[in-house]
Amino acid sequence: MEDKKTSSKTRAAIMEAAGKVFAEVGYSKATIRDICREAGANIAAINYHFGDKKSLYLAVLKHYQEIAFKAYPPDLGIKETQKPEEKLRAYIRSFLTRIMDDVHPAWFGRLLAREFTEPTWAFDILVEETIRPSFQLLTEIVAEIIGKNSKERIVRLCSMSIVGQCLYFRHSHPVITRLYPGESFGFKHIKELTEHISFFSLHGLIAEGKNKHSEENKCKKR
Amino acid sequence: MEDKKTSSKTRAAIMEAAGKVFAEVGYSKATIRDICREAGANIAAINYHFGDKKSLYLAVLKHYQEIAFKAYPPDLGIKETQKPEEKLRAYIRSFLTRIMDDVHPAWFGRLLAREFTEPTWAFDILVEETIRPSFQLLTEIVAEIIGKNSKERIVRLCSMSIVGQCLYFRHSHPVITRLYPGESFGFKHIKELTEHISFFSLHGLIAEGKNKHSEENKCKKR
DNA sequence: AGATAATTCAAACAATTGTTTTAAACAACT
DNA sequence: AGTTGTTTAAAACAATTGTTTGAATTATCT
Structure with missing residues (x-):
């Protein structure tokens, strides 16, 4: 059968x-x-x-891939808002939620996080069906923030910086509990983590945009 | 015996x-x-x-822990320079070099990176003898950049953002080769990665520092 | 050289793994 | 009831694991 x-x-x-x-x-x-x-x-x-x-x-x-992506689609709340920094925040929150969640039977978060660093033979499937579309969306948001004329390599570097932060907060638990007993970064802190990563990364991106060649004016600045 | x-x-x-x-x-x-x-x-x-x-x-x-830390001490070239952003860059380069190196018999990088996400019973030893001192140094640098009156929690969040980026570039290889065949981030790109992570993070840190008290001239936010 | 300790080797052991087999229990339908 | 197809159960199988044994080999020292 x-x-x-x-x-x-x-x-x-x-x-x-x-x-x-x-x-x-x-x-x-x-x-x-x-x-x-x-x-x-x-x-x-x-x-x-x-x-x-x-x-x-x-x-x-x-x-569980199906379940998790139905519960937390990558473009959760992205469509209606125009501002790219809002898109970034929405993406990060969705990503964090998807990989942090391990309470209700959505073990997909842990499985995915595990495959990221210790890929099995099933990794290719995950890349094509899950990771690529999600990462693609992120690079588009990043490129929009940095500026349209930005090098692809830089966009990828920045995107990976963002993903790296999210993933690390996901499996930092063993380290954190030993370094600072009492501290924790889990499902309960998604809001805080979203704010931090968004803020931290947004200003990195903006600086990166200004670094390339002068951006005309992005509203913010200085 | x-x-x-x-x-x-x-x-x-x-x-x-x-x-x-x-x-x-x-x-x-x-x-x-x-x-x-x-x-x-x-x-x-x-x-x-x-x-x-x-x-x-x-x-x-x-x-190999002994070998790796003798070859790439965490405070490599930090002492003589005063400017905190130079310290940050030196730390990141040292960290990257330590975990990226897997050519000459210093498998410690891969071993360490592995323990970070899939801890074994030996992890406690690594935390005390390797990770804690290294992370402690990073938090001091971060605190210096953000400002002395910064909350400990924020310092830790930012430090983890930096470590997370470094670690992710370390084991992103399986993902990258599948997403973008031809691209790579390895030992050869340590200089580029150091520049990127330093720049990206520095501006995140600066913004985080300004975020503490003065908030008015932020344009964004809400 | 000869005696003594240190090291290497092939083989076997015990435990655990994924997988298969064979028969029994169950369900559904005529 | 009786027949047929589906699902469960216990046991055995084959392969792999870490570990041990006891003899053979090599080195070391007097």
């Missing part, structure tokens, strides 16, 4: 448990025995419903 | 090979059989010379 044949009870339970375990310990360290114990299912069930471990991981990835 | 008894030939070969393999695939995925094949040693040699896999990893970590 390939995959989405039935919507059996155990199949759903396995998807849920697999998402949790995969997000917690990663693909290779996750054992199907753990997953099945968590799901209250037999070990053979995973082979029956999904084929093998790889296909299970793929199914989980695609499933 | 505990550890640094002898300086046998095979012991050194194992250290070298282990560093390479650990850096390549991570602790848990690295097999002692791979390491020993790479080192041209017998499988039992690792038990004989180091005790077990964990002790080997620890020995490798401590060894």
Whole structure:
């Protein structure tokens, strides 16, 4: 049996448990025995419903990818506002929310963050279906802020600076708890983080725009 | 046998090979059989010379930590210059160099970058002996730029923004090669990356400093 | 050279992994 | 009920892992 044949009870339970375990310990360290114990299912069930471990991981990835992007689309609240700095803020908040969220069954955040730094064979799919469109949107916003005549390389550097900040706040938890016990940057601080990254990056971008060749006038300035 | 008894030939070969393999695939995925094949040693040699896999990893970590920090100390060229923006640039360059370097046998960069996002049991050691002093130095530089009366929380946020950028350029390789084949950000581009991150962050910091008290002449905001 | 310690080696061990098999339990329909 | 197809269950399989064993080899010292 390939995959989405039935919507059996155990199949759903396995998807849920697999998402949790995969997000917690990663693909290779996750054992199907753990997953099945968590799901209250037999070990053979995973082979029956999904084929093998790889296909299970793929199914989980695609499933929660759909959920996460339906809940937090990259252009969340971007269309209606004109000002590029508002677009940037909206993008950052959406991105942060998507990768920070791990309360309700949207393990996609952790899975995605994990694939970013420790890519598996499934990474190519994620790049094409998730990362590329999202990154593309960001580069457009960045280019709009810097100025239309900006070099592509610089736009990419700046975009990566922004993504890098978001991602780092995502998996800085182990570091932070050890460096400053009591501090934390989690789902609860998305608003604060959005403000900080937006503000910090916006002024970096503006400076970058002025650096290239003189920008005429961007409202702000000095 | 505990550890640094002898300086046998095979012991050194194992250290070298282990560093390479650990850096390549991570602790848990690295097999002692791979390491020993790479080192041209017998499988039992690792038990004989180091005790077990964990002790080997620890020995490798401590060894290359020493090497990397001797080669690229965090305060490289900071002392003599007064201007805080020069300090920031020096710090970023040193940090980048340390984590980017993976040509000569200093696998520490990759190992460190890996521990940052996928901490093992050895992470506590790294935090105390490596990360804390380095991060402490960064927060001091950041605080100097923002202004003395800045909130600690903001200083930490900004410091993490800087570290996050550096780290992301470190393991963005899998993403970049897929998004833009031909582009790359590696050891060869440390100068360019240093300039970009320094410039980008400096203006973020300055703005953050001005944001504290005076707010009126901000044009943006709301 | 000979004795003693240090090192290397091939083989086996025990535990864990993903996967498969075979039969039993269940459901649905005539 | 009886037949058929679907789902679950327990056990075994094959491969891989870290670790250990005990003998063979090499180095070291008197």
